[in-house]
Amino acid sequence: MSSIETIRSFLETHVKEIGAVVLATAALLFVRKLRQAPRQVFPRNVVIHHQVGRGPFAPSIMPFAVKLETYLRMVKVPYKNVHDSYQHRSSKGKLTWIEYNGTQVADSEFSIKFINQTFGVDPDKHLTEEQKAMGYAMQVMVEEHTYWAVTLFRWVYERAEKINKYLGVPAILRYFLVEGLRKKCKAQGLGLHTPQEVRQIMAADLRTLQSFLGNKLFLLGDEPCKVDCAIFGLLSQMYWQSFGGENETTIKEFPGLCSYCERMKARFWPDWDDCITQGGTKAATN
Amino acid sequence: MISGTLVSPLPVFVTILSILVLLVVLKFRRSNGRYPIRPFPRDMVLLHQCGKGPHAPSLSPFIMKLETFLKVAQIPYQIVRDYKMGPKGKVPWMEYNGMVLCDSQLCMEYLIAELNLDVDAHLSTKERAVSTSFQRMADEHTYWLMVHWRWAIDKDKICFKEANWGIMALAVSAFLQKRATKTQGVGRHSKTEILNIIRRDFEAFSNFLASYTFCKGTKKYFFGDRATCVDCSVFSQISQVLWHLPNSEPQNILKNEFPNLVEYCHRMKDNFWPDWNENILISTDS
Numbered sequence: 095m096s097s098i099e100t101i102r103s104f105l106e107t108h109v110k111e112i113g114a115v116v117l118a119t120a121a122l123l124f125v126r127k128l129r130q131a132p133r134q135v136f137p138r139n140v141v142i143h144h145q146v147g148r149g150p151f152a153p154s155i156m157p158f159a160v161k162l163e164t165y166l167r168m169v170k171v172p173y174k175n176v177h178d179s180y181q182h183r184s185s186k187g188k189l190t191w192i193e194y195n196g197t198q199v200a201d202s203e204f205s206i207k208f209i210n211q212t213f214g215v216d217p218d219k220h221l222t223e224e225q226k227a228m229g230y231a232m233q234v235m236v237e238e239h240t241y242w243a244v245t246l247f248r249w250v251y252e253r254a255e256k257i258n259k260y261l262g263v264p265a266i267l268r269y270f271l272v273e274g275l276r277k278k279c280k281a282q283g284l285g286l287h288t289p290q291e292v293r294q295i296m297a298a299d300l301r302t303l304q305s306f307l308g309n310k311l312f313l314l315g316d317e318p319c320k321v322d323c324a325i326f327g328l329l330s331q332m333y334w335q336s337f338g339g340e341n342e343t344t345i346k347e348f349p350g351l352c353s354y355c356e357r358m359k360a361r362f363w364p365d366w367d368d369c370i371t372q373g374g375t376k377a378a379t380n
Numbered sequence: 381m382i383s384g385t386l387v388s389p390l391p392v393f394v395t396i397l398s399i400l401v402l403l404v405v406l407k408f409r410r411s412n413g414r415y416p417i418r419p420f421p422r423d424m425v426l427l428h429q430c431g432k433g434p435h436a437p438s439l440s441p442f443i444m445k446l447e448t449f450l451k452v453a454q455i456p457y458q459i460v461r462d463y464k465m466g467p468k469g470k471v472p473w474m475e476y477n478g479m480v481l482c483d484s485q486l487c488m489e490y491l492i493a494e495l496n497l498d499v500d501a502h503l504s505t506k507e508r509a510v511s512t513s514f515q516r517m518a519d520e521h522t523y524w525l526m527v528h529w530r531w532a533i534d535k536d537k538i539c540f541k542e543a544n545w546g547i548m549a550l551a552v553s554a555f556l557q558k559r560a561t562k563t564q565g566v567g568r569h570s571k572t573e574i575l576n577i578i579r580r581d582f583e584a585f586s587n588f589l590a591s592y593t594f595c596k597g598t599k600k601y602f603f604g605d606r607a608t609c610v611d612c613s614v615f616s617q618i619s620q621v622l623w624h625l626p627n628s629e630p631q632n633i634l635k636n637e638f639p640n641l642v643e644y645c646h647r648m649k650d651n652f653w654p655d656w657n658e659n660i661l662i663s664t665d666s
Contacts, residue, residue, distance in 0.1 A: 186569070201569075223587040231588070235516035286469065287483070303509070
């Protein structure tokens with residue numbers, strides 16, 4: 095009882111101070127809302143691809159953004175990049191999403207399904223059920239397993255030092271970013287292994303991809319399909335944007351995958367040099 | 381020193397210090413735990429795991445995966461139900477001739493190398509690649525979908541209650557697992573989206589199982605009439621849906637749309653788990 099009386103007497107004697115704090119908070123929130131730019135109006139019948147901005151040596155530092163944009167180019171659907179993901183995240187809180195005529199779709203895989211349904215396209219229609227099954231397994235391996243190994247090296251073991259040259263995150267924030275990601279990777283599971291084990295696991299995944307690719311031009315034959323976009327999304331980060339780190343050293347042990355990356359780049363990104371900032375030295379024109 | 385109505389500082393200081401010391405000791409105890417902890421029988425795997433599952437040998441698919449592998453490879457083993465976490469804070473873990481290993485996949489790879497096992501020896505390079513990708517998919521994707529369903533979507537948690545989990549254990553685990561699935565990614569999807577993704581995974585397993593390109597002889601398992609490592613993973617993950625998610629939508633999808641997967645699970649159970657009924661809590665005829 096006495097604690098309730100203590101709280102009540104505290105409130106009664108400090109009415110002015112409490113009122114001031116409440117008013118100040120309300121004012122701050124109101125001003126913040128006013129200062130937020132109004133939502134942009136986008137052109138109709140064009141897929142708006144929300145991204146974080148062009149990368150230094152690949153079209154994005156986010157593998158799923160490279161996947162999605164490569165897919166949009168593959169199915170030749172009209173699209174426009176809007177680099178505002180940091181200010182406007184997807185409904186799931188992620189940085190890669192699309193909107194089309196007012197409909198918002200989060201997650202790269204759901205976005206692809208939406209694009210297929212809306213535009214009546216399907217680059218996978220010539221594949222057998224078995225090929226689709228194997229392709230799906232390869233894609234899931236890359237997106238749900240290799241992705242975490244790459245994340246561990248880029249952001250945790252290398253402490254994002256190499257990539258931060260192009261991000262400019264202050265040291266104290268970078269510390270929290272790195273430690274937060276370390277905890278996330280531990281929760282996922284891969285972060286519980288030693289770095290040597292993670293490297294072996296990553297190499298095993300790449301060996302799997304290279305063995306499966308064999309002498310084919312693309313993963314499931316001589317024509318690229320959706321799975322190629324997914325795999326290229328992650329491999330592009332390892333091949334072009336690891337800045338000499340362990341991800342790059344590992345993928346270079348697999349020449350089949352390196353030439354696969356060059357093939358995908360040549361096929362879908364003839365304007366590659368316009369889509370990168372050349373190490374932060376110029377603005378990307380595309 | 382002013383005492384009087386204030387608490388004397390020394391006992392408070394000692395209490396805080398002891399709590400801090402205890403936390404530090406507990407943190408390091410997990411990573412530097414003394415293993416092995418008892419004299420070991422030679423050439424016999426000591427498989428450390430938790431309690432029996434209500435309708436399948438474990439509620440953990442990774443414990444089932446490792447134990448199924450030991451049965452497939454015919455490696456002599458003993459179960460140790462000591463509820464102690466392994467070196468990486470995970471179960472299952474095993475001891476073999478004084479070696480202590482954690483993580484089901486690393487344990488399998490170690491035993492294959494150490495004992496020169498031929499479980500996957502007959503597979504071609506391409507088959508091994510396909511096998512690895514399906515194993516990654518089962519253990520890193522289907523697993524998380526199942527975990528999200530059983531902890532975040534399924535409110536009844538019947539099988540955990542049948543396995544005598546207390547209210548505190550259920551509440552703490554639900555909180556931790558929901559946080560883990562959100563970190564991993566699948567926890568951000570809606571229930572309908574989760575069901576679609578589960579259906580995609582099952583479809584890939586089912587179509588590959590039904591296909592004959594990689595078949596030598598009859599197709600009882602993923603690569604013909606001999607069980608291989610990938611069968612241990614896929615069987616264990618699907619068995620959690622089949623036996624430990626009663627009357628749920630994922631189980632209905634499995635039974636109604638992918639009967640060949642249900643037959644496959646029963647085949648693995650009948651051929652490799654003759655002691656199934658001795659390893660479950662609630663014996664039924666299914």
